[in-house]
Amino acid sequence: MSAxxxxxxxxxxxxxxxxxxxRKPSTRKRLVPYWLLLPGILWLLVFFALPLxxxxxxxxxxGSLEQGFEVTWHFQTYVDALREYWPQFIRSLLYAGTxxxxxxxxxxxxxxxxxxxxxxxxxxxxxxxxxxFFTSFLIRTLAWKTILADGGAVVDxxxxxxxxxxxxxxxxxxxxxxxxxxxxxxxxxxxxxxxFMILPxxxxxxxxxxxxHEAAGDLYATPATTFRKVxxxxxxxxxxxxxxxxxxxxxxxxVNAELLxxxxxxxxxxxxxxxxxxxxxYPTAAALSFILMAIVLLAVTVYIRRSGTEDLV
Amino acid sequence: MPALRxxxxxxxxxxxxxxxAYMILPNIVVMVFSLNKxxxxxxxxxxxxxxxxxxxxxxxxxxxxxxxxxxxIAFWATLGATALGTMIAFALVRYRFRAxxxxxxxxxxxxxxxxxxxxxxxxTLFLNMGAPLGFWTVLIAHIMFCLSFxxxxxxxxxxxxxxxxxxxxxDLYAGPVQTFVRVTLPIAAPGIxxxxxxxxxxxxxxxxxxxxxxxxxxxxxxxxWGSAQRGTPVQINVIGTAMFVLAxxxxxxxxxxxxxxxxxxxx
Numbered sequence: 186m187s188a189x190x191x192x193x194x195x196x197x198x199x200x201x202x203x204x205x206x207x208r209k210p211s212t213r214k215r216l217v218p219y220w221l222l223l224p225g226i227l228w229l230l231v232f233f234a235l236p237l238x239x240x241x242x243x244x245x246x247x248g249s250l251e252q253g254f255e256v257t258w259h260f261q262t263y264v265d266a267l268r269e270y271w272p273q274f275i276r277s278l279l280y281a282g283t284x285x286x287x288x289x290x291x292x293x294x295x296x297x298x299x300x301x302x303x304x305x306x307x308x309x310x311x312x313x314x315x316x317x318f319f320t321s322f323l324i325r326t327l328a329w330k331t332i333l334a335d336g337g338a339v340v341d342x343x344x345x346x347x348x349x350x351x352x353x354x355x356x357x358x359x360x361x362x363x364x365x366x367x368x369x370x371x372x373x374x375x376x377x378x379x380x381f382m383i384l385p386x387x388x389x390x391x392x393x394x395x396x397x398h399e400a401a402g403d404l405y406a407t408p409a410t411t412f413r414k415v416x417x418x419x420x421x422x423x424x425x426x427x428x429x430x431x432x433x434x435x436x437x438x439x440v441n442a443e444l445l446x447x448x449x450x451x452x453x454x455x456x457x458x459x460x461x462x463x464x465x466x467y468p469t470a471a472a473l474s475f476i477l478m479a480i481v482l483l484a485v486t487v488y489i490r491r492s493g494t495e496d497l498v
Numbered sequence: 499m500p501a502l503r504x505x506x507x508x509x510x511x512x513x514x515x516x517x518x519a520y521m522i523l524p525n526i527v528v529m530v531f532s533l534n535k536x537x538x539x540x541x542x543x544x545x546x547x548x549x550x551x552x553x554x555x556x557x558x559x560x561x562x563x564x565x566x567x568x569x570x571i572a573f574w575a576t577l578g579a580t581a582l583g584t585m586i587a588f589a590l591v592r593y594r595f596r597a598x599x600x601x602x603x604x605x606x607x608x609x610x611x612x613x614x615x616x617x618x619x620x621x622t623l624f625l626n627m628g629a630p631l632g633f634w635t636v637l638i639a640h641i642m643f644c645l646s647f648x649x650x651x652x653x654x655x656x657x658x659x660x661x662x663x664x665x666x667x668x669d670l671y672a673g674p675v676q677t678f679v680r681v682t683l684p685i686a687a688p689g690i691x692x693x694x695x696x697x698x699x700x701x702x703x704x705x706x707x708x709x710x711x712x713x714x715x716x717x718x719x720x721x722x723w724g725s726a727q728r729g730t731p732v733q734i735n736v737i738g739t740a741m742f743v744l745a746x747x748x749x750x751x752x753x754x755x756x757x758x759x760x761x762x763x764x765x
Contacts, residue, residue, distance in 0.1 A: 218593035225582035225645060226601060232642040233608055236619035243622050291517045298514030312749045313518060317525050319745035321703055323722040324738040327730060328524035331531065331542045379521055429610070437612025440705060444726060454614045454706075461618050461710065471622065474615045481612055 244471035254467060266472045270456050277452040278480070280367065280442075281435035284374035288382040288431045289424065291375070296386035296423070297416075300393075314383055322377055326444050329373050333363045333445070365447040373441035381430040389423030390416070425492045433481055453477055525742055532735035539729025551732035555740075558731045561721060565737065568718035571633070572702040575640035579701075580694040582641070583648025584686075590649070591656040608646045616643060617710035624711065631713025639711045640701040647700060648693035655689020 244262060248254035267274070299310050317325060332339055340363050343349045352358040357368040393416065401411040417424075439454030453473065460470035505512065531541055535548035556562035586605065590598065608616065620642070624635050663685065667677040705719040712720060722734055 215595075218589040218595045221585040221589035221593075222601065225586040225649075226604065228582060228642060229604055229608070229645060232620060232623070232638055233616070234604070236616075236623040239622045239626055240619035291513075291520065294510050294513035295517040296514075297510050302511055302514075308753060310518065312746065313522060316742060316746050316749070317521055318699060318703070320525055320528055320738040320742045321719055321722060323705060323719050323726070324528055324734055325524040327722070327726055327734075328527040328531075331527050332523065334542055376520065376524070379517070433610060433612055437614040437706075439614070440723075454612070457614050457618055458709070461621060467622065467625075470618060474612075474618045477612055478615045482610070485610060 240471045240475065243467050244475055246468050248468075250465050250467075259468070262468045262472045263476065266469050267476060270453065270473060273451055273453040273456050274476070274480070276450070277436050277454070277477075280371055280374060280450075280452060281432050281438075283371050284378060284435050285382075285428050285432040287371070287375040288379050289428060292379055292382040292386055292427065296383050296390055299383075299387050300390035301395075311387075314380055318380060323440065323444075326373055326377065326441060329369070329376065329445055330364065333369050333372070335362050335364060339363070364445065365450070367446070367450050369445040370442050370450045370452075373445045374435050374438060377438075377441065378431040378435055381434070382427040385427040385430060386420060386423040389420045393419050421492065425489065429485060429488070433485065436481055437477060525738075528735050528738045529742070532732060532739045534732060534735075536732060541730050541732050541735065551736045555733050555736050558733045560716060561731070561733055561737075564716045564718045564721040567633075567715070568702055571637055571640060571717065572698050574637055575644055575701040576694050576698040578637075578641040579644035579648050579697045580690060583645050583693055583697075584652050584690055586645075587649045587652035587656055587689075588686075591653055592661075605646050605649050608643055609650075613643075613706040614710075617707040620707070621710045631711060632715045635711045635713070636708055636715060636717065639707050640704060643704070643707060644697035644700050647696050651693035651696055652686065652689045655686055655692070659685050 242256055243254070245256060245258050245260060246254040247257045247259045247262075295310075295314070299307055299314070303310050331337070334340070340349070340361070343352075343363070344361060349358055349360065349363070352368060353360045357371075358366040363369050363372075397415055397419070398411055401415050406414065437454045439452055439458055442450050442452040442455055457470050457473050457477070460466050460473065464470075531544070532551060533547055533549065534541060534544055535546045535550060536543075537545050551557075586601075589595075590602065590605075617639075620635075620639055624631060629635060659682075664677055664681055667681045668674075672680065703719060705723060708717050708720060709723070716724070718737075722730070725731060725734060
């Protein structure tokens with residue numbers, strides 16, 4: 186190395202101070218992303234990932250609040266929790282699934298309206314979709330108590346149209362009342378999560394090139410065929426992220442079930458909440474929330490695989 | 499039959515407007531019942547018109563205290579989540595490095611998890627650490643769950659940015675700091691603002707995670723929750739209505755400013 190460096194001494198001299206100058210920013214540059222990530226990722230690791238580890242360990246502990254809890258690898262807690270609370274699990278998935286489907290059916294026309302039909306009213310309608318957000322969702326959910334109240338206008342209309350007879354026969358409502366029945370809970374869930382369905386649907390519909398619709402029309406497709414073969418398939422990313430954004434939070438929700446339902450409509454979220462904050466049976470509460478997490482993650486993975494859209498959000 | 503044909507042709511518009519009505523209906527009810535004078539403890543049935551609650555919105559014990567606490571938490575949570583989230587978003591979009599996939603999933607997971615699960619596990623951590631529940635635990639929790647949403651919002655904006663603009667700035671002898679402050683930040687600003695707004699709304703309105711981690715601290719959503727059992731004061735409707743009206747006004751003013759700026763830019 187010194188043999189080759191010795192003869193061209195003069196040009197080597199200006200090179201030497203330049204080299205470390207060139208290398209220094211490059212190593213510093215390589216570290217830039219890590220410095221940018223460090224605080225945020227640390228936050229998520231400590232306050233999101235680590236708690237899950239703690240919870241996993243809590244779920245296999247036994248003991249009581251007075252004597253303290255100890256890890257005993259007591260997996261029986263999971264079996265017992267599932268055996269005791271399976272109706273709440275089934276109910277949560279059923280209510281969340283129904284609400285998601287209703288959100289899709291109700292939200293799609295509105296998203297379509299904003300994307301293609303609203304014209305100069307587009308921004309106003311978008312504001313009206315987002316605006317309810319600004320009144321606390323608890324206040325709005327309480328308003329449903331007034332709307333669905335016994336003897337209120339909605340119940341009277343449904344009763345005179347004999348809708349309540351049918352829904353009561355199906356077990357969704359009780360004769361003459363909607364509040365404190367499954368229908369009220371599903372109505373509240375649908376209402377609360379509708380914006381989470383509409384906004385992704387709107388963004389994916391808005392991206393569709395309008396010329397594709399014209400092309401379909403030129404090829405003699407009826408509006409229905411155009412929708413089935415062109416619009417809907419192209420809006421799939423919105424449908425997938427919308428259904429996920431609705432189903433996941435809805436399956437863990439307990440606010441609607443508590444405010445609009447009765448003891449017969451309790452969802453698994455209520456059970457976790459009362460086990461954690463009132464009964465103080467931490468192992469059971471931890472096991473329950475792990476089962477819920479497993480079910481949701483499993484359902485989401487299968488769903489994403491099936492729908493074939495890997496890129497989310 | 500022309501009526502039927504008209505309905506068929508405008509089916510989408512009619513269905514969409516019905517959904518919109520479904521979404522706005524509770525807000526209207528909240529507004530109307532803010533002008534009610536309830537007889538008993540519960541404000542669920544219309545009695546008579548009264549402006550009492552509007553004249554004295556803080557007339558209920560603890561209500562305005564909980565409101566200001568929620569605003570303070572939302573402010574700090576927004577600041578924290580926006581700063582941390584923006585940094586992560588820039589790192590993810592602008593740099594190629596190992597563990598990018600793992601970090602992307604770590605960002606995605608909090609959004610793909612029912613809130614109760616996060617709330618309960620965080621409480622387990624705090625109990626194990628012996629941390630006193632209150633303002634700080636709520637703030638930590640809010641920054642945690644707002645972070646992913648900020649990252650997503652900022653990422654979308656930074657991804658659509660043209661990196662050549664920054665190269666051009668550097669070619670014109672702008673230093674890295676100057677490039678960032680004068681070029682990068684102004685272009686990314688709408689994404690950062692959207693993320694911050696989202697974080698503020700999420701934090702201010704959060705109930706489930708706060709319910710688990712607040713201890714005896716009462717934020718505004720927790721006050722509303724508690725009052726639902728004891729009997730909701732009319733003042734809650736007043737505050738709900740005021741928030742709604744304020745938000746709509748702010749959006750309208752924002753629209754007006756941008757449209758005017760656009761028209762002056764065109765002239």
